[in-house]
Amino acid sequence: MSETMNKQIRLASRPSGWVTEENFTVTEEALPDPGDGQLLVRNIFMSVDPYMRGRMNDTKSYVPPFQIGEVLQAGIVGQVVSSNNADFAESDYVVGMLGWENYSISDGAQLRKIETGAIPLSYHLGILGMPGMTAYVGLHTIAQAQAEDSVFVSAASGAVGSVVGQLAKIHGCRVAGCAGSDDKVALLTDELGFDAAFNYRNSKSLPGSFAEVCPDGIDVNFENVGGEIFEAALWSMRDFGRVALCGMISNYNDEQLQPGPRGMMVIIGRRLRIQGFIVTDHPEACQEYAVKAAGWLAEGKLQYRETIAEGIENAPGAFINMLKGGNTGKQIVQLAAA
């Protein structure tokens, strides 16, 4: 193996404002052989996710920041090439946190074996992985959505949002959402079962758009975007409404802290609950979801979309494009043939 070269993406510099290609560097090194207890993984699919933007800043958070000069980390589906770890054998397919690179060495602690079969491998990075689990935890554990509730989700065609909407429909809720193009809006209402949706880039008045798609207000807001969209959602909440605060992607590239929604008195007057969450705090709900979701996928009750870029060199571009809303559904980078 030592002659095989491994192409890797490292953090070259911390972005100030929007991420650019200059913040990344592509390097190549010889593959090391796995040591005692280690295994070598050939990376097939890699996930790029909004939360990674936070890890590019040098700020303490629930996950440590990426370090300059080091290989970036991502959720990866790959196949074991060679193993000195009794829990993994050559040819096993695995999913877990590995590097933005063609091959990764791992001690196995962050890896889980997956079965191959009817379900495409990449789904383990999306609807069956962290984004799908995030949708389930936010909707049920955090917002405690009830049948008949009016649910609104922003970034509704994204990896998380598209699952939120479908789970809410399965649960008997009314579902509306917003997305950043007419095509995405059509996907929501024509294929994913949303009751209503709007394109926020065309909206003349966000409160007006919310009133159109949620004429009776919102019981559960699954918030992925923040900023003005969050503000308009808050103003549309019904008494005793719940907000699952999952992300605020509109703020991730801001150089200065942005103010929160105006008119926060509605939180008191309408007795709202706003709760932030991180999916990894809820392993039992995640496990519960994984079983249910595999069944719903098999029954055709869950639809799933991916945008797939090709090649490790294109991972930075795919990440930047995703932050700008260029993807529909889950943004994946394919690093090798399955």
Add this chain to the structure above:
Amino acid sequence: MSETMNKQIRLASRPSGWVTEENFTVTEEALPDPGDGQLLVRNIFMSVDPYMRGRMNDTKSYVPPFQIGEVLQAGIVGQVVSSNNADFAESDYVVGMLGWENYSISDGAQLRKIETGAIPLSYHLGILGMPGMTAYVGLHTIAQAQAEDSVFVSAASGAVGSVVGQLAKIHGCRVAGCAGSDDKVALLTDELGFDAAFNYRNSKSLPGSFAEVCPDGIDVNFENVGGEIFEAALWSMRDFGRVALCGMISNYNDEQLQPGPRGMMVIIGRRLRIQGFIVTDHPEACQEYAVKAAGWLAEGKLQYRETIAEGIENAPGAFINMLKGGNTGKQIVQLAAA
């Protein structure tokens, strides 16, 4: 009775920005006799509370707005003068929502009889009334404070805040707060048992002041003030912290909607829960509190401060003074001798 005159305070105009004396008018009319099922109450103590500012605006909320030209409403402790209502007899002491006036006619629906004894009558408008109940519901039902939690309360020497701090100490929490004068801060730490407090008007840096009084951060923030104080509190929260959003008095006189706290991403990163509440949604907890608080008062475990203005003509001034933080403890207006 028909010769007795009744002095009343009516809403003359809706304030734009800060409330002024010009928004009120004093009128006088002859006392009507109570009709069938009605009783006549001689009002003794009247409560002025921050939430009344919201009722002066013409906006739909959980309580209907005051109407121009009509007598304003307030929590009142009074004594029955004459009664055509079988539930109330002459000389009974009562508490409930009546008018900003010397005498009120009532059908009894909003009134509750109170016992006279060791506890001063005015306490039923404060520590034994709505403000005390608000403290209890916010701290326990909403924020679910646990023993050992680090609790912070803003407007800590006020009618609600001073009870929040003492209840938290009884519960085994560490308690810090802020108030608007050095005298109030001394009251908090020297007499009400707070572990630490600061004067926000002297603070050079609110985050710095929070770091001083809560060096290990905040588990429970009982928010009465909003604005920059809320922002600094939010930034000081520990993982899984809870905010009981009770009031945002710093915004009540704003002519335009003010933005919320900057940096709301901490809600996600630290998995915070922010919940607005209205005390009247929680009658069982209120009843539970009333029994406990009477006991704690009798045992000397709860201290209580009032600022008492004299005479119905001074009610508008007392209300305005309270909105500006001129009171220490509960602001009361005494309308007649007990």
